[in-house]
Amino acid sequence: MTTLEFRNVSKKYRIRGSRELLALDDVSFTLESGRTIALVGQSGSGKSTIAKIITRLESATTGSVLLDGEPIPSRGRALRAYRQQVRMVFQDPFASLNPYHTIRHHLERPLRLHHVVAPGEVDAEVLRLLDRVRLSADLVERRPHELSGGQRQRVAIARALASRPGLLIADEPVSMLDVSIRLGVLNLLAELQRESNLGVLYITHDLATARHFSDEIMVLNSGVVVERGPSDDVILNPQHAYTRQLRDASPNPDVLFSTPKGGSRS
Amino acid sequence: MRFFTRRAAFYLFTAWAAITINFFLPRMLKGDPITAYLARNQGKVSPEAIDSLRVLFGLDNPKPVWQQYFDYWGLLLRGDLGVSLSKGLAPVSDVIAGALPWTLGLVGVATIISFIIGTAVGTIIGWRRGSRAEAIVPIATFLSTVPYFWLGLIVISVFSTTLHWFPASHAYGKGVVPSFSPEFIGDVLYHSALPAFTIVLTSLGGWILGMRNMMVTVLDEDYVTVAQAKGLSPFRVMYGYAARNAVLPQLSSFALSLGFIVGGTLIMEMIFSYPGLGLRLFEATLAKDYPLMQGMFLVITLSVLVANILADVVYAIMDPRSRQEATS
Amino acid sequence: MSVTATGVTDAVPVSVSGRSFREGFSMFRNAKSVTGLAILGVFTLLAIFGPFIAPYDPDAIDLLHRNEAPTFAHLLGTTHMGQDILSQIIVGTRGVMVVGFLCGIFATLIAVLVGVTAGYVSGARSEALSALTNVFLVIPGLPLIIIVASQFQDPNVVLIAGVLAITGWAWGARVLRAQTMSLRNRDFIQAARVNGEPLLRIIAVEMLPNLLAVIASSFVGTVTAAILAQTTLAFVGVTPISNWNWGTILFWAQSNNAFPDKWWWYLPAGLCIALVGVALALVNFGIDEYVNPRLRSAGLRARALRKRGITPSHGATAVADTRD
Numbered sequence: 001m002t003t004l005e006f007r008n009v010s011k012k013y014r015i016r017g018s019r020e021l022l023a024l025d026d027v028s029f030t031l032e033s034g035r036t037i038a039l040v041g042q043s044g045s046g047k048s049t050i051a052k053i054i055t056r057l058e059s060a061t062t063g064s065v066l067l068d069g070e071p072i073p074s075r076g077r078a079l080r081a082y083r084q085q086v087r088m089v090f091q092d093p094f095a096s097l098n099p100y101h102t103i104r105h106h107l108e109r110p111l112r113l114h115h116v117v118a119p120g121e122v123d124a125e126v127l128r129l130l131d132r133v134r135l136s137a138d139l140v141e142r143r144p145h146e147l148s149g150g151q152r153q154r155v156a157i158a159r160a161l162a163s164r165p166g167l168l169i170a171d172e173p174v175s176m177l178d179v180s181i182r183l184g185v186l187n188l189l190a191e192l193q194r195e196s197n198l199g200v201l202y203i204t205h206d207l208a209t210a211r212h213f214s215d216e217i218m219v220l221n222s223g224v225v226v227e228r229g230p231s232d233d234v235i236l237n238p239q240h241a242y243t244r245q246l247r248d249a250s251p252n253p254d255v256l257f258s259t260p261k262g263g264s265r266s
Numbered sequence: 267m268r269f270f271t272r273r274a275a276f277y278l279f280t281a282w283a284a285i286t287i288n289f290f291l292p293r294m295l296k297g298d299p300i301t302a303y304l305a306r307n308q309g310k311v312s313p314e315a316i317d318s319l320r321v322l323f324g325l326d327n328p329k330p331v332w333q334q335y336f337d338y339w340g341l342l343l344r345g346d347l348g349v350s351l352s353k354g355l356a357p358v359s360d361v362i363a364g365a366l367p368w369t370l371g372l373v374g375v376a377t378i379i380s381f382i383i384g385t386a387v388g389t390i391i392g393w394r395r396g397s398r399a400e401a402i403v404p405i406a407t408f409l410s411t412v413p414y415f416w417l418g419l420i421v422i423s424v425f426s427t428t429l430h431w432f433p434a435s436h437a438y439g440k441g442v443v444p445s446f447s448p449e450f451i452g453d454v455l456y457h458s459a460l461p462a463f464t465i466v467l468t469s470l471g472g473w474i475l476g477m478r479n480m481m482v483t484v485l486d487e488d489y490v491t492v493a494q495a496k497g498l499s500p501f502r503v504m505y506g507y508a509a510r511n512a513v514l515p516q517l518s519s520f521a522l523s524l525g526f527i528v529g530g531t532l533i534m535e536m537i538f539s540y541p542g543l544g545l546r547l548f549e550a551t552l553a554k555d556y557p558l559m560q561g562m563f564l565v566i567t568l569s570v571l572v573a574n575i576l577a578d579v580v581y582a583i584m585d586p587r588s589r590q591e592a593t594s
Numbered sequence: 595m596s597v598t599a600t601g602v603t604d605a606v607p608v609s610v611s612g613r614s615f616r617e618g619f620s621m622f623r624n625a626k627s628v629t630g631l632a633i634l635g636v637f638t639l640l641a642i643f644g645p646f647i648a649p650y651d652p653d654a655i656d657l658l659h660r661n662e663a664p665t666f667a668h669l670l671g672t673t674h675m676g677q678d679i680l681s682q683i684i685v686g687t688r689g690v691m692v693v694g695f696l697c698g699i700f701a702t703l704i705a706v707l708v709g710v711t712a713g714y715v716s717g718a719r720s721e722a723l724s725a726l727t728n729v730f731l732v733i734p735g736l737p738l739i740i741i742v743a744s745q746f747q748d749p750n751v752v753l754i755a756g757v758l759a760i761t762g763w764a765w766g767a768r769v770l771r772a773q774t775m776s777l778r779n780r781d782f783i784q785a786a787r788v789n790g791e792p793l794l795r796i797i798a799v800e801m802l803p804n805l806l807a808v809i810a811s812s813f814v815g816t817v818t819a820a821i822l823a824q825t826t827l828a829f830v831g832v833t834p835i836s837n838w839n840w841g842t843i844l845f846w847a848q849s850n851n852a853f854p855d856k857w858w859w860y861l862p863a864g865l866c867i868a869l870v871g872v873a874l875a876l877v878n879f880g881i882d883e884y885v886n887p888r889l890r891s892a893g894l895r896a897r898a899l900r901k902r903g904i905t906p907s908h909g910a911t912a913v914a915d916t917r918d
Contacts, residue, residue, distance in 0.1 A: 055788045056788075057788070079790070083788065083789065083790035087788065088785070090781045090785060091781075095780055095781035095782060096781040096784075096785050098786075098800055098803075098804070099804065100803040100804055101800075101803075109789055109791065110789050114790070156785075159785070276725060279729070280728065280729045280732050284729075287733070407872055407875045408868060408872055410871075410875065411818065411822075411870075411871025412864070412867075412868045413822055413825055413826065413864055414826075415826055415829055415830075415844075416863070416868075419848065419860065420860075420864070479882065524734075528734045529734055529735055529737070529823075532736060532737065533826055533830070536830060547737060547740065548830065551832065562737065563737050566737050567732070567733050567734060570733075570734050571732055574732055
């Protein structure tokens with residue numbers, strides 16, 4: 001059981017030398033194995049900042065981030081162990097893979113870095129990973145530009161899972177994919193989450209998939225968590241005005257508005 | 267505003283760095299011809315001159331280095347660059363002042379001409395992709411790799427020695443007295459024809475190729491297609507939309523290449539015996555006239571710096587994006 | 595594309611069998627690069643074998659055959675002292691090529707070190723390295739080289755290459771810094787950091803391969819500049835005239851009034867310099883086209899259209915007449 005806790009985290013960015021941007025304001029939540037939390041908000045709400053703080057690409061200005069009760073490490077072996085436990089899938093499948101290297105390279109690196117298997121087993125493990133994400137083994141020697149968007153994103157998921165982590169941060173994993181294949185990728189993520197009992201933070205701007213995919217929803221607006229709760233509650237009975245705005249702006253009536261109250265959008 | 271303060275700070279730093287390098291350079295180089303010269307010519311050099319030479323070059327200087335450095339700045343701010351060993355002990359600043367206008371005139375005019383022609387030709391070639399105008403590209407390539415001094419010598423042999431169309435050397439005829447009269451100016455122009463022509467020829471290639479590449483890249487952009495779809499005349503699209511954007515990187519590389527341009531012009535002057543900084547530097551090198559060499563280096567560096575600043579200002583005026591802070 | 599219960603089969607783009615290390619060099623595969631490399635190859639052979647295949651000793655004086663135009667005995671004629679010019683050119687190749695490429699290597703090494711580091715770190719350290727680069731960029735090289743080179747009595751090739759490298763590394767560093775900065779923010783680099791890759795591996799394994807084209811282009815440019823600078827120095831007489839290189843030939847030509855009549859003396863040397871320069875430029879073009887595919891297809895598209903009878907009037911957007 002792995003737990004990641006955000007405790008009163010704020011993040012200030014300094015821009016143009018003197019002005020400050022408050023990207024996150026007193027955000028708290030807990031992510032644990034076996035549960036999926038959706039983080040919903042529009043562009044600029046601070047969602048990506050949270051992802052960056054969790055993956056230590058940025059650090060919090062105030063507040064603390066704890067993994068299993070301990071502050072997340074900043075260097076050395078402890079940091080390496082942290083990176084093995086907490087992994088990320090990036091938004092842009094076209095940018096998150098190095099165009100110069102083969103798929104094999106992308107999957108090997110985490111295996112070798114975190115000593116997941118013995119060196120002799122690495123090749124077999126790479127193929128096993130590809131199989132888990134429903135990709136055929138002959139993609140192993142290809143380069144990213146030879147794959148479609150959906151395939152690349154599956155590779156990215158495989159890369160994230162390679163180190164057998166406890167927690168996964170999925171930063172808008174399907175936003176840049178064709179609509180028709182989004183569901184497939186999301187279903188894959190859901191299945192993998194169940195299999196490995198992962199804790200997943202699913203970051204998205206799309207309410208519909210948030211409900212479909214997660215147990216709990218947090219709504220973020222300009223760095224502040226304005227509403228949170230079990231998915232169904234938040235979607236069907238939004239308390240905060242912003243959440244209602246989000247719901248009303250969503251163009252997908254079938255999934256969301258199956259309530260008898262008013263039928264379609266009000 | 268921040269943009270300008272940053273650039274200003276950078277240029278001040280570079281100026282300081284150049285001056286400091288200039289201070290340390292003679293102290294690091296072996297041999298001390300100044301002392302040798304002074305030993306040979308005792309009595310002919312005034313005590314003040316010896317003093318300033320001592321400050322500039324650190325000869326037998328008992329003062330600590332930082333004190334010498336301080337004195338050095340004092341000398342510079344007074345405009346005293348020492349005396350030239352090879353020019354009859356004339357003050358270095360006088361020698362340089364006499365040569366500087368010639369170089370500025372030659373470089374300035376030739377470079378601007380070359381830039382304008384090169385950019386225009388490059389625009390047209392880029393515009394007419396795949397047409398016969400593309401044949402210019404190999405020619406431009408060849409021109410850009412031809413050693414400029416060699417081309418200069420050939421130009422002299424063809425146009426001067428053989429055809430007698432233009433004079434091969436000097437800025438004005440022998441025995442002509444410099445004045446602001448039309449005849450003198452005409453004579454100057456006549457004499458500068460060949461050097462300018464050579465400079466233009468050798469740098470043309472680079473501008474043509476650079477502009478062509480930029481045009482080709484820009485023409486693929488959507489805003490050019492929109493401009494065409496709006497029904498604007500081809501000339502307006504080419505000039506107002508495509509070229510206007512393609513020329514920005516050209517300006518930027520123009521500023522950066524000023525250092526190289528100056529180098530080429532120096533060689534030109536040596537070949538054409540044009541009385542600019544290049545020729546003086548050449549003579550100073552041959553005569554091992556260190557005060558003059560050092561003074562020239564300083565002046566050349568500062569001139570290039572000033573030119574860079576001017577180019578930056580022009581760029582900032584033309585491209586509104588550059589005035590914004592670059593967030594990395 | 596079909597959606598199945600267990601997963602999705604995506605449309606697979608045209609598959610190309612995996613290439614490997616060779617792909618890094620595909621930038622050299624187009625016609626321009628190959629031509630350029632071929633020419634350079636010839637000169638490299640001359641540089642290596644020059645002294646052995648030259649018909650005469652370049653210094654050998656033959657007072658019976660002075661100032662002769664090309665004959666079968668002396669394919670490029672003779673100097674005022676009867677020395678064979680062809681031999682001088684062949685032997686001189688080594689000096690030029692060695693200094694050129696040595697300087698290219700030194701300067702590119704420094705440029706990569708400074709530029710990539712400046713691009714990867716941020717804040718004050720990056721600004722400081724950038725300021726250092728800019729200082730070297732603004733200070734005019736040739737006067738500095740002349741002053742420094744004139745200090746030494748008999749500089750060997752390594753020294754000359756070194757001095758040229760010190761004045762020439764800044765351009766490449768600047769370009770590399772800009773490229774690295776844009777790479778640094780790319781997702782795959784962030785992904786490598788999230789993976790836990792150590793910094794050195796990120797730079798060496800993840801970033802450098804993507805910078806290859808820029809590095810190659812910068813190397814080629816530096817070699818060109820070095821060859822020009824070196825021959826200029828030799829011509830002016832700043833570097834010693836005991837080593838043969840093409841600039842030295844021109845130095846002697848000029849001192850002995852070879853212009854304009856004795857064309858066999860001064861034309862070949864200059865043409866050789868230009869030829870090497872053209873070869874290097876061709877290689878550079880090849881790299882440019884690889885990096886910027888728009889350059890590649892620009893002319894092809896227009897020509898193809900012309901073949902079909904459509905005149906792309908401005909070369910900007912070819913609009914086909916739909917009434918065809």
